[in-house]
Amino acid sequence: MPEGTFCNRRPVNTEEDLKSLLGDKGGAQYYKEMAELEVDVEALKATLQKTLQSRTKTWLEICAHCGMCADSCFLYRVNDRDPKQVPAYKIQSTLGEIVRKKGEVDTAFMMRTMEVAWSQCTCCNRCGMYCPHGIDMGVMFSYLRGLLFSQGFVPWELKIGSGMHRVYGAQMDVTTEDWVETCEWMAEEQQEEWPGLEIPVDKEDADTMYVLNAREPKHYPEDLAEAAILFHLAGENWTVPSEGWEQTSLTMFAGDWAGCKMQVERVYAAVDKLRPKRVVGTECGHAHRATVIEGPYWAGLPSGQTPVPFLHYVEWVSEALTTGKLKIDPEKRIKEPVTLQDSCNYVRNHGLAKHTRIIMSYIAEDFHEMAPNREHNYCCGGGGGFNGIGRYRHQRNVALKTKRDQILATGCKLVVAPCHNCWDAIRDLEEEYEIGIRWSFLKPLLISMVIVPEHLKPQEEDE
Amino acid sequence: MYAFLTGPMLWVALLVFFGGLAARVVWYVRGLSWQLDRVAYGPHLAHGLKGGIHSALKWMLPFGTQSWREQPYFAVAFFLFHIGAVLVPLFLAGHNIILAERFGFSLPVLPMGIADALTVAAIIGLVMIALRRIALTEVRILTTAYDWFILAVSAAPFVTGFVARLHVGNYDAWLLAHIITGELLLIVAPFTKLSHIVLFFMSRGQLGMDYAIKRGGYSRGAAFPW
Ligand code: HEM
Numbered sequence: 001m002p003e004g005t006f007c008n009r010r011p012v013n014t015e016e017d018l019k020s021l022l023g024d025k026g027g028a029q030y031y032k033e034m035a036e037l038e039v040d041v042e043a044l045k046a047t048l049q050k051t052l053q054s055r056t057k058t059w060l061e062i063c064a065h066c067g068m069c070a071d072s073c074f075l076y077r078v079n080d081r082d083p084k085q086v087p088a089y090k091i092q093s094t095l096g097e098i099v100r101k102k103g104e105v106d107t108a109f110m111m112r113t114m115e116v117a118w119s120q121c122t123c124c125n126r127c128g129m130y131c132p133h134g135i136d137m138g139v140m141f142s143y144l145r146g147l148l149f150s151q152g153f154v155p156w157e158l159k160i161g162s163g164m165h166r167v168y169g170a171q172m173d174v175t176t177e178d179w180v181e182t183c184e185w186m187a188e189e190q191q192e193e194w195p196g197l198e199i200p201v202d203k204e205d206a207d208t209m210y211v212l213n214a215r216e217p218k219h220y221p222e223d224l225a226e227a228a229i230l231f232h233l234a235g236e237n238w239t240v241p242s243e244g245w246e247q248t249s250l251t252m253f254a255g256d257w258a259g260c261k262m263q264v265e266r267v268y269a270a271v272d273k274l275r276p277k278r279v280v281g282t283e284c285g286h287a288h289r290a291t292v293i294e295g296p297y298w299a300g301l302p303s304g305q306t307p308v309p310f311l312h313y314v315e316w317v318s319e320a321l322t323t324g325k326l327k328i329d330p331e332k333r334i335k336e337p338v339t340l341q342d343s344c345n346y347v348r349n350h351g352l353a354k355h356t357r358i359i360m361s362y363i364a365e366d367f368h369e370m371a372p373n374r375e376h377n378y379c380c381g382g383g384g385g386f387n388g389i390g391r392y393r394h395q396r397n398v399a400l401k402t403k404r405d406q407i408l409a410t411g412c413k414l415v416v417a418p419c420h421n422c423w424d425a426i427r428d429l430e431e432e433y434e435i436g437i438r439w440s441f442l443k444p445l446l447i448s449m450v451i452v453p454e455h456l457k458p459q460e461e462d463e
Numbered sequence: 464m465y466a467f468l469t470g471p472m473l474w475v476a477l478l479v480f481f482g483g484l485a486a487r488v489v490w491y492v493r494g495l496s497w498q499l500d501r502v503a504y505g506p507h508l509a510h511g512l513k514g515g516i517h518s519a520l521k522w523m524l525p526f527g528t529q530s531w532r533e534q535p536y537f538a539v540a541f542f543l544f545h546i547g548a549v550l551v552p553l554f555l556a557g558h559n560i561i562l563a564e565r566f567g568f569s570l571p572v573l574p575m576g577i578a579d580a581l582t583v584a585a586i587i588g589l590v591m592i593a594l595r596r597i598a599l600t601e602v603r604i605l606t607t608a609y610d611w612f613i614l615a616v617s618a619a620p621f622v623t624g625f626v627a628r629l630h631v632g633n634y635d636a637w638l639l640a641h642i643i644t645g646e647l648l649l650i651v652a653p654f655t656k657l658s659h660i661v662l663f664f665m666s667r668g669q670l671g672m673d674y675a676i677k678r679g680g681y682s683r684g685a686a687f688p689w
Pocket residue numbers: 064065066067068132133541545548549592610613614617648657659660661663664
């Protein structure tokens with residue numbers, strides 16, 4: 001039973017393997033090997049036996065085949081209502097088939113299933129809201145991804161993503177040294193404009209520990225600087241951990257459950273070590289999902305709760321605005337029509353819609369909701385790893401049309417997108433469809449309009 | 464024949480139905496796993512149940528959810544059928560006479576006119592559901608012979624019972640057909656997707672608990688905006 005050098009059932013655990021996998025540009029060799037990768041039927045059977053319990057079995061069995069879920073799925077709507085995109089069809093023809101055949105499936109089937117699992121579902125969970133039986137296909141697709149990952153049928157980029165977390169403890173090759181240096185560099189750079197500004201690393205017993213997305217230190221270090229400025233202005237007693245600062249989890253998109261556990265335990269270990277009163281995470285949807293919503297379960301915490309309260313950035317901002325820790329200059333509020341992207345991961349799946357509305361009421365004069373919105377909002381089009389998979393780029397670009405049309409319908413030219421994935425998707429949709437919009441995280445907007453308290457203003461140099 | 468079907472056979476059918484469905488509920492609940500489902504049912508039981516009950520009730524209310532409102536044709540068909548399918552068998556005068564005779568108790572009964580109307584509504588609902596299955600591509604792609612079998616098994620007792628009630632054709636033959644198809648429905652229910660008669664409450668309850676306990680219930684409240 002052949003396993004490839006790149007495409008195999010083993011996750012990537014060493015820097016060397018990771019580098020050679022990265023060297024296989026676009027996964028050319030990887031996908032060739034996949035076409036030869038045999039299914040380990042015994043292992044698949046055993047996994048089903050252990051992990052397929054009454055909830056999922058019942059979902060698969062009682063599905064009325066009524067098709068009520070069809071219209072709820074943005075991928076169905078945006079692909080000319082192709083019946084092959086009906087959520088129930090997608091899951092029945094993949095996971096349903098694996099279960100009915102008790103794992104006796106072949107390589108060609110698994111490759112097709114991989115395509116459905118990563119290019120026809122973003123795990124946005126919207127369909128589950130529209131099914132009369134409460135059948136959540138997003139949850140089942142996530143489970144299916146786990147089965148596929150364990151058998152080696154996972155898109156190249158996500159095998160790498162999972163490997164990154166396993167090797168570096170972050171979704172990108174940012175080492176502890178790189179990270180700590182970035183903190184020092186950003187603090188130094190800002191000190192002139194913001195005297196007294198610090199990015200305290202590993203401070204014990206702080207009120208707030210901040211965790212973020214590795215893309216920030218790697219590609220947008222100014223995002224970290226902005227977070228620091230806002231904490232500074234709000235008078236927050238805060239810190240970042242030198243280890244366990246990465247909040248995201250490409251392992252979750254990949255279905256690498258063991259990797260998910262490793263990743264989230266790093267963050268929880270930092271909490272244990274530094275004993276902050278609470279943790280605030282950056283403007284990222286899936287990172288919040290991974291550390292706050294699913295994380296406690298991967299880490300085996302029976303309460304289902306994080307070890308200390310864990311806030312999404314929008315919760316922190318809404319609190320800072322309502323308590324007056326951050327004050328907005330009324331003159332500088334956004335005057336133009338502006339709309340807001342509801343991230344599935346923390347809005348549908350964590351109930352934070354009211355916080356972003358509070359924020360908008362402080363910062364915007366002419367706020368327009370998308371339709372539908374809040375819990376019912378559509379995925380940006382790039383969720384669940386879709387944004388990052390080259391093989392499915394075309395499908396992803398088609399998927400972006402949903403958000404494009406939602407934004408166009410608001411008439412706004414500015415979109416607030418407090419989620420990395422959503423932000424990327426909106427950037428890509430502008431690039432692809434050129435509808436003339438701008439998009440932004442909250443941090444730069446807030447900095448442009450927040451009132452700086454007298455004592456924090458740079459001293460006039462009196463020479 | 465009639466005596467056997469409304470005697471021992473009725474016993475068997477009812478036992479299979481209630482015993483089978485009870486077993487499905489027990490099996491469902493025992494198969495829930497906080498770690499695999501990633502929902503901490505135990506520590507948040509009361510809050511979770513609030514969400515679970517809300518989730519089931521909202522969906523039993525005609526046009527009670529966004530999904531029902533967006534699909535009015537199907538919502539009408541669904542409720543026309545299900546209201547009759549649940550109420551008529553339980554509260555039909557004829558059924559309760561048998562109940563009283565065989566088991567010594569009976570339920571309140573529906574006035575004849577209302578029972579007739581509910582039966583007709585149920586049959587209309589089923590026809591609408593069947594038409595939709597044929598007409599819509601997104602439903603056609605999901606439809607298998609099994610779905611038609613379930614529809615037929617569900618329709619048969621209502622159609623035969625109603626024909627018997629109207630006394631067209633051979634009354635005894637239609638009555639017999641009604642009893643046989645009714646008992647068939649009772650017997651197959653626990654083993655087919657008709658088990659949704661109870662599993663609907665389990666599955667809806669579970670998703671309601673999932674949202675209440677883990678997916679935002681402590682921020683937005685136990686009731687999810689279905
Ligand atoms: C309180 C009891 C019941 C509840 C809550 C319930 C709920 C449901 C739900 C939520 C569906 C899925 C909707 C759909 O997509 O069709 C459904 C479908 C169905 N139910 Fe029920 N049901 C109940 C009792 C029954 C009974 C007693 C029967 C049969 C006599 C029945 C027969 C059917 C059939 C045939 C379908 C499939 C319709 C189709 O082909 O699309 N149900 N039910």
